[in-house]
Amino acid sequence: MTPYFSIVIPLYNKEKHIAQTLKSVINQSYNNFEVVVVNDGSTDKSLEEAIKINDDRITVYSIENRGVSYARNYGIKHAKSNLIVLLDADDHWKSHHLEDLKLLYEKFPDCGLYAKAYTKRKNGINLKSIYKNIPQENNWKGIVDNYFKSSLANSIAWTSAVMIPKTTFEKVGCFNESLNSGEDTDLWIRIALKLPVAFYNKVSAIHLLNAQNKITKTKLSARKHIDFSTYDEATKNNIDLKNYINLNWVSMALQYKIEGEKALEKDIKSHIDYNSISNLQKLLLALPKWIVILILKCRNLIQRFIDLRIFR
Template identity: 45%
Template sequence: MTPFFSVVIPLYNKEGFIEETLKSVLTQSFKYFEIIIVNDGSTDRSEDIVNSFKDFRIKIFTIKNHGASHARNYGIKKASGNYIALLDADDFWYENHLLTIFHLINEFPDMGMYCSGYNILLGGKHYKKSKLKYIPYGYKGLVKNYFESNLYDSIVNSSAVVIPKYIFDNISFFDVDLRSGQDTYLWTQIALKNSVAINNIVTSIYVKNDNSLSTSKATEDRLLLLDKFIEQEKTNKSLKKFMDMNRYAVALNFKMTNNILSKSIYKNIDPNNLSLKQKTIFLMPKNLLRYLYSLKTKLDRKGIFFYLYR
């Protein structure tokens, strides 16, 4: 029997998470799925832990390490199901996740993506519910303006989205040349050409790492994303604003790390797309910015959440 969903999990050195991640899939109330795990050259016990599970629905493929995008693409191409349910190896599903998406697919066929709400786990202790602009909690239906609704948390999370398999052939797979922002790039490509449906109830847990963009190579890598949709932005104001928010985040992080590209990126932002708060924050001294960012991280870990510049 062909599985309805193919659950694709890229796996690289997640021995501390993969057991619970797999259990969260196997305990789904909707049972018609296969699990495709792509072991991306793990050097820890991740593969052994997967092999300890004795369930015919689990298929594991071991490849050389090429990164999460390559691993996801590999798994999608191996999938038997018509719907690809993505899940990262350190995130978790509540038991209603696949059933929620199954009902959404039946109610709203022919969508480019199917999404649900998610909890963000910060510091290993505190949960924050994903906040979507113009989409209240409990809303079920079409996303009326994808890019406007993406200005807080992302509508699409890589562990809370299902994509029809044919979309990858018609639109694109994950871009292996992008080391940061590859998810955003693919979601944007799909949303520009397809409608998106959501049931905004929480069905998954996204485990957020403490690594900040301001102190990682990821910010520089994300530069490649910023010019991907220049032509489309000229005729799509919502897309322009969405991409300007990405530019703002990169410019702000570059300013904190003394990168000279900060001002040039900021100049490419339409001032009308920034609030007074955002403009004021960008003008702050870098040391004050670093302090605010550090304070936000500490408060997140204590379960006190606020948006620094949204």
């Protein structure tokens, strides 16, 4: 029998997390699925931990290290179902995640992307995600009116909380294998520009920010990041996409500032439309590196107790 879902998990040096991740899949209330784990040349005991989980629905492929985009695309090609559910090897699902995605797909069968609400967890503290222009009523399901406007605080799509039909990849392409940073954002943009996006605001995925060996802990300057200028033509007639990309430019400029990459920071700042950002963001861009680092450290400390929406 063809599985209803194919769950694709790229795996690289996550020996401390992969077992719990797989257990969160096995414990799903809806169980007609296969799991495609792609071991991307792990050098720790990730592979051993993955194959310890005894479940006939799990298939583990081992390949040479080619990066997360290649690993995801490899898993998608080997998936048996038309419905691809993504999950990173250090994140978790609540038991109703797949059941929720099934409900969302059955209600809106013609979308290019299906997304669930998620919570970020850092140092044991849950940080609520904020989505712009999305109804606050419990268990709201619907088509997102404007993906880019709704993603100005937290992104509607996140890799461990989305489902994508294979037909979508046929229309817009898969993950860009030349990127190892922002490859997911690049795909979300391509999908949202061409196809409708469905969203369910019931939280069912947990993003663990303190997991081991996260690529986001590597300096941005050491990674091949998405070049947002490739969307310059698309932004000419799409102000919401322009604002969305503008905030990404701000984020990159601040990251380069923190890393001390002055030339890269200056280049990124040349792309920013300062008329479209907040006074706080303008201030952070103007402040010296050490003050920005101090502010962010204070934010992380206070955020243990308060949800700081001023930064969103």
